[in-house]
Amino acid sequence: MKDTSLLENDDDYNDDLPFAADEAAQSYKNWTVPNELAGLRLDAALAKLAPEFSRSRLTAWIRENHVTVNGHIVPPKYKLIGGETIQVAIQQDESQLAFTPEAMALNIIYEDDSVLVLNKPAGLVVHPAAGNWQGTLLNGLLAYCPALAQVPRAGIVHRLDKDTSGLMVVAKTVPAQTHLVRQLQARTVKRTYRAVADGIVPYDGKIETLIGRDPHNRTRMAVVPFGGKEAITHVKVLERYADFSYIECQLETGRTHQIRVHMKAAGHPLAGDPLYGNPRHPATTEAKAAIKAMARQALHAYRLSFIHPQTQEKVQFEASLPEDIYHLLSVLRLQAGMDSAIKNADEWQKRLTDDEDEDWDDDDYDVDVIYIRE
16 A cells, blocks of 8 residues: 555646657557468467567557557457568566656655665555555655665665554665665664554563564464574563553564564564454454554654764664554553543542541542653
8 A cells, every 4th residue: 555645746747638648658669470470370470579578478468459460459369461560569567667766755854975864654665576666665765866776776775564664774875885784784773663562561571583484374474483584672661551562672683574573473463463463452442443543553663773884973863653653652541541540539439438437638549640751
């Protein structure tokens, strides 16, 4: 799912001239069928005339009416007699769009000649791949800084999941990229995340496992007994509520879906996680509504620190929680305060019942206050 607010502006699109615009951008190839190909089907003959394209692609173009014979649409099985003119409207492969610049509103929080640090919104894919050849962060970076076309992967050195928000560093030069990659390998890049997890996480600690492809579902990752890659996550509990915990996770390694997989393995999957979460986790109506409104896992890359490739000094950046996660926390905090008030009110009512004649002082009515460490 793309965040349409970040996509390329369509102000230059001319609705009055759609065909003219398409034709100007369209590429055609023409062949005259030689006599030696007489008797062949159109798809077979075209495969010989245009070996640079796969036969399956050519067949698809014929079926999609992108191929004409003497100006007429014909089926792939059409038999040629020789001398016909074949015209093909070349269709751009989606993968060719992967490195096309696309203007989008990037939230750049720091930039110099060597690096830029940005706050990625949830819903934005970082790097092009099957099903997401356009509208990615890489496309946006190439539009924002065309010089990144000379840097592998447009300077991207690490990724965030599509629906994880937060801080990323991008190298603007090849030397800076090499320096940052070596830091990642040496584990000197520090990445700290804030998240909301299901249940009450009992204590601070470290999760250290192997992570690999889930043998039962290849679209997911999982903690595996062998064959995976070392994965280490440090977990700190910031706040606890009746049904959830607000936690901070620091990555020592950077495996695919690492925090999401580790918290699931610990019995505390992230709230709202569509891949690893528990949709049946008990919660108040208000909390369920806030989680549903997020439409993603409650995970945000909150803090990022690294050695600057040029100055060799340690730099650190923070990005406050996005509105959707902050709203969920507000609901949980409000509920926690109400629960505390109700509990104290019940205890006070019990005291009044036990001894109605006993004098009381307003100071005895105590409501717990939650102090937020941010």
